[in-house]
Amino acid sequence: MANDTLFDKILRKEIPSEAVYEDEHVYAFADINPQAPVHVLVIPKARNESFADLKDADAAETGRFMQGVSRVAEHLGLEENGYRVVFNTGRDALQSVQYLHAHILGGRKLKWPPG
Numbered sequence: 001m002a003n004d005t006l007f008d009k010i011l012r013k014e015i016p017s018e019a020v021y022e023d024e025h026v027y028a029f030a031d032i033n034p035q036a037p038v039h040v041l042v043i044p045k046a047r048n049e050s051f052a053d054l055k056d057a058d059a060a061e062t063g064r065f066m067q068g069v070s071r072v073a074e075h076l077g078l079e080e081n082g083y084r085v086v087f088n089t090g091r092d093a094l095q096s097v098q099y100l101h102a103h104i105l106g107g108r109k110l111k112w113p114p115g
């Protein structure tokens with residue numbers, strides 16, 4: 001299948017992942033190489049390759065994805081202390097999987113600016 005990425009396979013449960021949240025619109029799972037005590041990836045069930053695609057994407061689907069990211073952060077208990085949402089986009093940002101995904105990072109004081 002064209003553009004069949006690791007995250008397509010994770011979403012289809014062909015590759016195992018540690019699920020932390022799932023609803024009609026999003027699937028969230030633990031990052032295999034965590035950069036913070038809490039490091040979760042959230043992917044939309046409506047496929048896009050990267051954040052750059054969202055300018056042309058369906059606005060309602062995009063909104064539901066963003067609401068899903070917010071909901072996952074709440075589900076993880078991160079609202080009180082805060083957290084960071086990261087969309088690595090393209091080569092300079094080291095995006096390694098060409099399937100739109102939000103990183104949610106939390107559980108410690110994060111540094112700014114990031115590297």
Ligand code: AMP
Nearest residue numbers: 006017030031032033088094095096097
């Ligand atoms: P990015 O560099 O923004 O494309 O992020 C891809 C993320 O996917 C990295 O943080 C990886 O650690 C993570 N990752 C790669 N393979 C897996 C996997 N099988 N399960 C969970 N996370 C993964």
